[in-house]
Amino acid sequence: MKRSCFFVVAIALTVGSASGQAADKAAGESMYADACAQCHGPTRKGMASFPSLTGRSVDYLTSRLETYRAGERVGSNSSLMIPNAADLSDDDIANLAAYIADDTE
16 A cells, blocks of 8 residues: 555656656747737837736746637636637646746846
8 A cells, every 4th residue: 555655646746756847947938929919019118009918926827828728718808819829839838928927037
C-alpha cells in the first residue's frame, strides 16, 4: 500500500513540474504589443471603452482569457475578445497574464 501511494505521488509531482514552467514575460510583452496594446493601451491602462488591465491578478487574467478562448461571453467587449483569444495556447495565456499583471514596470 505504501509503495503504490508513493508511486501515485511521484507521478503527480512529475506531471506537475512538467507543466509548471515559469511564464515568459518577455514573450507576453511582445504578444501584448502586437495584439492587445491597440485597444488596452501601451501601458495597460485602457483606452476609450476598453478596460484598464492594471491591477489585475494573473489568476483573473488567465481565467478571462480562457473564458474568451472557449467562446463564452463575459462582458460588452466579448465579441471583440473571443476571436482574439481563440487561437491562444495555454503558454500564450500564461505569458500574457504574467506580463500584464507585472506591476514592476
